[in-house]
Each structure stands twice: as structure tokens, then as C-alpha cells.
């Protein structure tokens with residue numbers, strides 16, 4: 385039964401002797417087999433919209449390492465594209481989108497009912513994965529949280545300080561609120577379809593939550609997550625949700641309870657000891673090894689991995705990195721991390 389899957393047990397609040405493990409960006413450029421399939425697809429977006437090849441890259445790290453979970457291969461920026469934004473990736477630089485600066489820009493977007501036409505290949509990837517994944521491997525679907533996705537839609541690209549989105553929310557909160565609401569609604573429909581296609585868990589990536597302070601954090605990180613999770617739970621009561629308000633710092637405290645998330649994913653800006661005492665007391669946590677250990681390896685990696693496993697050992701915990709693995713990581717260091725976790 386699926387309930388025997390280790391990730392689902394941890395998400396249900398069980399303390400396991402060995403924490404289940406997976407890794408953000410586990411299908412990525414550090415793997416030679418990923419680079420080969422991506423070259424075959426042509427470019428990154430073609431790979432995202434090719435169900436056979438997207439399923440193939442999702443499966444690659446499962447075959448190589450036997451992770452306890454796989455994460456659907458896609459991107460958080462596919463939803464804005466499905467809402468009608470132009471999207472392309474500049475090699476070596478990152479994503480580019482058409483910008484939203486005015487009400488007229490917003491009014492050009494599609495309603496949420498239109499998104500599936502673009503996103504259907506993603507649901508097909510999920511269906512293939514449910515057939516092909518090993519019985520013990522949990523399939524995680526995902527979407528970006530509204531604030532993070534909005535930062536890209538407003539600026540038309542990644543920005544170091546999310547300045548354009550901060551400016552728009554301060555100068556035109558009415559328009560900014562409409563963007564957040566459209567994204568919240570689209571995210572619920574997108575994740576529901578992933579669940580109906582076979583995703584067993586969903587994760588909400590709020591990669592830029594850390595740049596929201598005070599009431600802004602409540603309004604644009606906490607409230608949208610709460611709303612999305614409540615709607616998902618109404619439609620799919622048994623599907624656990626992982627929330628990742630990256631960079632939340634002190635605001636990690638109580639985030640799971642306040643939003644209804646079953647698990648809070650931690651970045652490496654908080655110590656495991658602090659997070660065990662202040663966040664894990666409320667339920668399952670995921671994290672939080674520094675990604676740079678996948679580049680440097682050695683005793684530092686082993687010591688830090690053990691420290692995290694020990695600190696979270698008294699409660700429900702899913703081992704992961706604090707953020708995505710980087711292209712310069714050494715695949716052998718990933719194996720060393722897994723061996724260290726599983727030797728506990």
C-alpha cells in the first residue's frame with residue numbers, strides 16, 4: 385500500500401529510524417545522463433513539454449541512486465506561460481518573460497480555465513511516471529508559490545532583490561493583488577490536475593519568500609499558501625502538501641500550522657538544532673544540507689549530514705538539501721550523502 389512509502393509515513397507525522405531522502409533539482413545538469421537527454425530534446429522548455437523525455441530525466445536519479453521520492457520534471461514558470469505570458473530561457477542566464485507593469489498587461493492574460501491546454505503534457509508526464517516508478521518511490525508534483533512566480537512575471541526575469549515586484553505591490557497593491565489571486569487560482573487547478581494524474585504529494589516553492597518582511601510576509605507568502613492548501617485539501621483531503629518559504633528565517637516558526645502544510649521545507653539559513661526546537665515541534669520538516677557540500681564532498685559533507693540527521697532524529701524528517709543541487713556538483717558526493725544518511 386502506498387501508505388507504506390517512507391515519505392508518506394514521515395509526512396503523516398511518523399518518526400522513522402532512517403529519514404527518507406530526495407534532493408531538490410535531483411534531475412539536473414550535474415548528471416551526464418540529464419545533459420544527454422536535454423541535448424536530445426533541444427532545449428529546456430522542449431524537455432519540459434516532452435512527456436517521454438521529461439519522464440526519462442525524472443527517472444534517471446531514481447535509477448542511479450534509489451531516492452525515496454522523485455519530483456516531476458517541469459518548471460514553476462510553465463504556469464505563467466499557460467496563463468499567456470511569453471517565456472523563453474537564455475542559455476547561461478536564465479528565464480525571460482513578457483513583463484506585467486500595468487492593468488492592460490494583466491488584462492491580456494488568460495483565465496485559469498485555459499491553462500490545461502498548455503499544461504496537458506505535464507499531466508501526461510505524471511501518468512507515465514506513476515506507471516514506471518518503482519513501487520516504493522513517492523511521486524511529488526509541484527508549483528511555484530504566487531509571490532515567487534509573480535516576481536518573475538512582473539520583472540520578466542530573475543532579479544537579485546525582487547525589486548520590480550516589491551515596487552508594484554507598494555505602488556499598485558490592487559493590480560498586484562489581482563496577479564496573486566490569478567496565480568493562486570491557477571496553482572490550485574494545476575496542482576489538482578497533477579494529483580488526478582498521479583502525484584502523491586505536492587510541493588509549493590516560494591523561493592523568494594525571504595524578501596517579504598512583516599505584514600508583507602503574511603499577505604503575500606502565508607495567506608496565499610493557506611488559501612491554496614485549504615482549497616487543495618477540500619478537493620484532495622489525503623494528499624500531503626510540502627511548503628517551502630525559502631529564506632523565511634524566524635517566520636518558519638508556526639508556518640506549517642498557519643498554512644495547513646503537512647511539512648515545512650527548510651533552507652540552510654537556519655540551523656537544524658534551532659529548527660528542531662522551533663519548527664519540527666509542530667510536525668514534519670524537510671532539509672537542510674547546504675548544496676555546496678555536493679561540490680566539496682569529503683569529511684565536511686559526512687559530518688554535516690550526520691549532524692542534520694541527529695538533530696532531526698526525534699521527530700518526522702525528510703532529508704534534503706537546503707536548495708537545489710548545482711550543475712558543478714560531483715555525482716559521487718550525492719552517493720556519499722545517501723550512504724551517510726542510510727548508515728544511521
Ligand SMILES: Cc1c2[nH]c(c1CCC(=O)O)Cc1[nH]c(c(CCC(=O)O)c1C)Cc1[nH]c(c(CCC(=O)O)c1C)Cc1[nH]c(c(C)c1CCC(=O)O)C2
Pocket residue numbers: 407408409410411412413422428455456457458459460461477478479526528542589591708
Ligand atoms: C525559481 C525557480 C525556477 N524553477 C523552479 C524554481 C523554484 C525552486 C528554486 O528556487 O530553485 C523549480 C524547479 N525547476 C526545475 C524543477 C524540477 C524538479 C527538480 O528536480 O527539483 C523545479 C522544482 C527544473 C529546472 N529548471 C531550470 C533547470 C536548468 C535548466 C537547464 O537544463 O538548463 C532545471 C533542471 C531552469 C530554471 N528555472 C527557473 C530558473 C531561475 C532557472 C534558471 C536557473 C538555472 O539554470 O538553474 C525558475
